[in-house]
Amino acid sequence: MxxxxxxxxxxxxxxxxxxxxxxxxxxxxxxxxxxxxxxxxxxxxxxxxxxxxxxxxxxxxxxxxxxxxxxxxxxxxxxxxxxxxxxxxxxxxxxxxxxxxxxxxxxxxxxxxxxxxxxxxxxxxxxxxxxxxxxxxxxxxxxxxxxxxxxxxxxxxxxxxxxxxxxxxxxxxxxxxxxxxxxxxxxxxxxxxxxxxxxxxxxxxxxxxxxxxxxxxxxxxxxxxxxxxxxxxxxxxxxxxxxxxxxxxxxxxxxxxxxxxxxxxxxxxxxxxxxxxxxxxxxxxxxxxxxxxxxxxxxxxxxxxxxxxxxxxxxxxxxxxxxxxxxxxxxxxxxxxxxxxxRAPGGLQPQLLPLPLPALDGGSVYAVSRAAQTWVLLRRRLYEAAKDRTKLGRSLVLKLTLGVLVGVIWLDSGRDASFKAAFPTSGALFLVVNNCVMDTLFETVLQFPLQRALLGREYANGTYSLGAYYVALQASNLILSALSSALLALPVYALVGLAATAGQAGYFVLVLALMSLIGSSLGVIVGATTADIDSARSAIVPTLVPLLIFSGYLIPLEKIAPYFKWAYYASFFQYALGALELNEFGSRVYTRDCPSQVAAEAAYELVHAAYPALPLPPLPTNFTCDGTEYLRAQGLFPPKYGGRRGYALILGGYLALFLVAAYVVLAARMRRLVLRPS
CATH class of the missing domain: 3.40.50.300 (P-loop containing nucleotide triphosphate hydrolases)
Structure with missing residues (x-):
C-alpha cells in the first residue's frame, strides 16, 4: 500500500x-x-x-x-x-x-x-x-x-x-x-x-x-x-x-x-x-x-x-x-x-530480494563512529597483509636477509677493540638507516595506486572519513614497521656486535621504526602527488639523494661547503645517524689504535729516526680511549640537541611534519577526486 x-x-x-x-x-x-x-x-x-x-x-x-x-x-x-x-x-x-x-x-x-x-x-x-x-x-x-x-x-x-x-x-x-x-x-x-x-x-x-x-x-x-x-x-x-x-x-x-x-x-x-x-x-x-x-x-x-x-x-x-x-x-x-x-542457492527465489531501508540516523553522514571506522580499517589492513602470506613473508625475509648480510659484512666490527673499527661500524648504521627509509618509501609508493583507488571509491561513496582511514593507515604502518625494524635489527645487533644493553637496543629499534614511518609518510606524499611509478621515482631521487650525501657520513660536516651546510641540518638522515652513533659510541672503550697511541708512536719514530743512538724508554701498552673521541671527530661531542633524547625528539618532529603534510596532500587529492568532474 x-x-x-x-x-x-x-x-x-x-x-x-x-x-x-x-x-x-x-x-x-x-x-x-x-x-x-x-x-x-x-x-x-x-x-x-x-x-x-x-x-x-x-x-x-x-x-x-x-x-x-x-x-x-x-x-x-x-x-x-x-x-x-x-x-x-x-x-x-x-x-x-x-x-x-x-x-x-x-x-x-x-x-x-x-x-x-x-x-x-x-x-x-x-x-x-x-x-x-x-x-x-x-x-x-x-x-x-x-x-x-x-x-x-x-x-x-x-x-x-x-x-x-x-x-x-x-x-x-x-x-x-x-x-x-x-x-x-x-x-x-x-x-x-x-x-x-x-x-x-x-x-x-x-x-x-x-x-x-x-x-x-x-x-x-x-x-x-x-x-x-x-x-x-x-x-x-x-x-x-x-x-x-x-x-x-x-x-x-x-x-x-x-x-x-x-x-x-x-x-x-x-x-x-x-x-x-x-x-x-x-x-x-x-x-x-x-x-x-x-x-x-x-x-x-x-x-x-x-x-x-x-x-x-x-x-x-x-x-x-x-x-x-x-x-x-x-x-x-x-x-x-x-x-x-x-542461480540462487539455499532455496532463495530467482530474484533479488528487497533489503531494509538504509540507516539514516541523527544527521550523521556515516553509519558508525570515526573510532569504529578506524578500528575496522586497521583490522582490514592488517588482515589483508597477514592473509597474503607470500608477500608478507617475502618482505620479512628480505628484511631479515638484509640484516644478516649487513651483519656478515661488518662481522664483529662492534666488538673490535681497535679505534679504527668505529668508522666501518658507522657504515653499517648508515646502511641500515638508509634502507629503513628507502624500503618503506618505495613499498608504499608501489602499493599506493591500489590503495588510492580504493580510498577514492570508498571515500566518495561516504563509507568512512578520510581521518579514520589515515589513522588506520599509519597505525598499521607503525605495527608493520616495528616488526620489520626488529627483524632488521636483531641480526645486525648479534653479528656486528653493537652495544647490547636493553636500553641501547630499544633505542636502536625506536630510531629505525621512526625512519620507517618517515619513509611511509613520504611514500604517501609522493604517491598522492604523482601519477605513476616512473614519475614517483623522478621525484624521489632528486629529493632524497642530497639528504643522503649531506648526512654527515659520506662527507664530514667540516668538509661540506658553507653554501651546502643547510642541507646537512635539513637532512633527517643526519639526525638518525647521529642518534645511532651517540647510542653506539657514547659508552664504547677502545684499547688499540687510539689517537693518543698513534700520536705517541709517530713521535717515537720521529725521535728515533733523528737520534738513532739515543736510548728511548719503551712505549706504554695500556693506551685506552672511548668512543667520544670518534664522536668529537664527527661533530657529535659534546652531545648536541640534548643527546639521544633530543635526537629522538627531532626525528619525532620530522615524523609529525611528514604525517601532517601527507594528510594535507592526500586530502587535497581526495577533494579533487570527489569534487571535480572526471
Whole structure:
C-alpha cells in the first residue's frame, strides 16, 4: 500500500511497501540545463565539458548514457553523484542535493577496485562493518553480506574464493564486477550509478552483469549506466537512453522509440544493424549524419522539454512488488532470466530480494563512529597483509636477509677493540638507516595506486572519513614497521656486535621504526602527488639523494661547503645517524689504535729516526680511549640537541611534519577526486 512521501534529509523520498513488508526508496534525479567546465592545466582558461544537459532518471528505470569517447558521459555521472555543476541545477526528487542526501546515491566505478587478497565474503563483511549501523550486530552484518552475495548469484564456494585481479588468479572478471556491485548494495541504495559495467567482459559476462543491474532497477531503484558500445542484446535491456556528443544531448528518451525519433530526422536505423552502433556512428561521422544537425535538432525538439515524461508516469514505470522478479530480457522480447540472476542457492527465489531501508540516523553522514571506522580499517589492513602470506613473508625475509648480510659484512666490527673499527661500524648504521627509509618509501609508493583507488571509491561513496582511514593507515604502518625494524635489527645487533644493553637496543629499534614511518609518510606524499611509478621515482631521487650525501657520513660536516651546510641540518638522515652513533659510541672503550697511541708512536719514530743512538724508554701498552673521541671527530661531542633524547625528539618532529603534510596532500587529492568532474 502506498505511503505518503516522506521528507528525508531535504529530499522528498517516495516510500513503497513491498509484499513482505520490506520497503524500498524511490529517488528521481533530474538535470536542468546542466553545464560543467573544468580548469585546463598550465592555462588560465576553462574547458566546457557539458552544455545545457537536460534529463531525468526515475525510480524503477534502467537508463543508459551513451556517446563517443570524450562526450561527457563520466562527467555527467559525476555531476549526478555529487549534485555539483558550473551552471544549471541538479535535483533529487525535486529538491537540491544535501550532504546527507548524497548517501542515497552510490557509484560503481569502471575498474573493479577490490582487495585481491580477500574473498568476496570477507570484502563485504568489512564493508558491512563500515556501512551498516551497530544495531545490526556482528552476526547481522555478516548475514547481510551473505544475503547480498547470494542475491547476485554467488555460491558458498565463490564467496570463499580469493578475489584476485587481472594479474592475480582468483574470480572471473564478471564475478569481480558483481562483487563491486554487491559492495554498494549493502545499504540498499535507491540510486545506483554504474560506470562502464561491461568494460573488459566477454559477451556472456557482460550480459549477466547487465541482467543483474536491470533486475535491481525493477526493485524500484534508479539505475544509470554509462556504456560505450553495447551489443544489441544489452542495448535492448535498457528502458531509457541519453545520447551525448561534445557535451550536448542528441537524444533523451525511451529506448524503444529512439529509432523512431532518428527516423523522423531522416536517419532510420538499418534493420540489420545494432541500433547502438548506428547511433554512435552518426554522432561521430558527419557523412553518416547526412548533414543533419543532431544536437540542434534535439535542442529544438518538443521532447526536450520533458525528456522521459516520468513525472506523469512514475507509478507505471516503477515496478511494483509483484513485478520485482520480472526477468531481464535474454534477447529482445525474450522472457528468460539470466543465469547470474537465476542461480540462487539455499532455496532463495530467482530474484533479488528487497533489503531494509538504509540507516539514516541523527544527521550523521556515516553509519558508525570515526573510532569504529578506524578500528575496522586497521583490522582490514592488517588482515589483508597477514592473509597474503607470500608477500608478507617475502618482505620479512628480505628484511631479515638484509640484516644478516649487513651483519656478515661488518662481522664483529662492534666488538673490535681497535679505534679504527668505529668508522666501518658507522657504515653499517648508515646502511641500515638508509634502507629503513628507502624500503618503506618505495613499498608504499608501489602499493599506493591500489590503495588510492580504493580510498577514492570508498571515500566518495561516504563509507568512512578520510581521518579514520589515515589513522588506520599509519597505525598499521607503525605495527608493520616495528616488526620489520626488529627483524632488521636483531641480526645486525648479534653479528656486528653493537652495544647490547636493553636500553641501547630499544633505542636502536625506536630510531629505525621512526625512519620507517618517515619513509611511509613520504611514500604517501609522493604517491598522492604523482601519477605513476616512473614519475614517483623522478621525484624521489632528486629529493632524497642530497639528504643522503649531506648526512654527515659520506662527507664530514667540516668538509661540506658553507653554501651546502643547510642541507646537512635539513637532512633527517643526519639526525638518525647521529642518534645511532651517540647510542653506539657514547659508552664504547677502545684499547688499540687510539689517537693518543698513534700520536705517541709517530713521535717515537720521529725521535728515533733523528737520534738513532739515543736510548728511548719503551712505549706504554695500556693506551685506552672511548668512543667520544670518534664522536668529537664527527661533530657529535659534546652531545648536541640534548643527546639521544633530543635526537629522538627531532626525528619525532620530522615524523609529525611528514604525517601532517601527507594528510594535507592526500586530502587535497581526495577533494579533487570527489569534487571535480572526471
Amino acid at each position: 502506498p505511503v505518503d512521501p516522506t521528507p528525508l534529509m531535504g529530499v522528498v523520498v517516495d516510500v513503497e511497501e513491498s509484499g513482505d513488508g520490506a520497503a524500498s526508496l524511490g529517488v528521481q534525479l533530474s538535470a536542468h540545463d546542466v553545464s560543467v567546465s573544468v580548469a585546463v592545466a598550465a592555462r588560465r582558461d576553462r574547458r566546457q565539458i557539458l552544455h545545457g544537459v537536460r534529463a531525468e532518471f526515475a525510480p524503477g528505470s534502467f537508463s543508459a548514457l551513451m556517446g563517443p569517447s570524450g562526450a561527457g558521459k563520466t562527467t555527467l555521472l559525476h555531476a549526478l553523484r555529487t549534485g555539483r555543476c558550473t551552471s544549471g541545477t541538479l535535483h533529487a526528487n525535486g529538491a537540491p542535493y544535501t550532504k546527507l542526501a548524497r548517501r542515497l546515491i552510490v557509484t560503481v566505478p569502471q575498474d573493479d577496485i577490490l582487495l585481491p587478497g580477500l574473498s568476496p565474503l570477507e570484502m563485504l563483511h568489512y564493508a558491512a562493518q563500515l556501512k551498516l549501523p551497530p544495531a545490526l550486530g556482528g552476526a547481522g552484518r555478516l548475514a547481510r553480506a551473505r544475503t547480498v552475495l547470494l542475491q547476485l548469484g554467488f555460491t558458498d564456494e565463490d564467496m570463499a574464493t580469493r578475489i584476485g585481479s587481472v594479474d592475480e588468479r582468483g574470480l572471473s572478471g564478471g564475478q569481480r564486477k558483481r562483487v563491486s556491485i554487491a559492495l554498494e548494495l549493502l545499504t540498499n541504495p535507491p540510486v545506483l550509478l554504474v560506470d562502464e559495467p561491461t568494460s573488459g567482459l566477454d559477451a556472456k559476462m557482460a550480459h549477466d552483469v547487465v541482467s543483474i543491474l536491470r533486475a535491481l532497477s525493477r526493485e524500484g531503484r534508479t539505475v544509470v549506466c554509462t556504456v560505450h558500445q553495447p551489443s544489441s542484446r544489452i542495448f535492448a535491456s535498457f528502458d531509457q537512453l541519453l545520447l551525448l556528443a561534445h557535451g550536448r544531448v542528441a537524444y533523451c528518451g525511451p529506448v524503444d522509440v529512439s529509432g523512431e525519433y532518428f527516423g523522423r530526422l531522416g536517419l532510420p536505423p538499418p534493420s540489420h544493424e545494432n541500433p547502438a552502433e548506428f547511433f554512435l556512428r552518426v554522432l561521430q561521422d558527419d557523412d553518416e549524419a547526412r548533414g543533419v544537425d543532431l544536437l540542434g535538432a534535439w535542442a529544438r525538439s518538443d521532447e526536450r522539454a520533458r525528456p522521459f515524461g516520468w513525472r506523469e508516469q512514475a507509478a507505471a514505470d516503477r515496478a511494483p512488488a509483484a513485478a520485482a522478479s520480472a526477468p531481464a530480457p535474454d534477447d529482445a522480447g525474450s522472457g528468460r532470466v539470466s543465469p547470474a540472476v537465476e
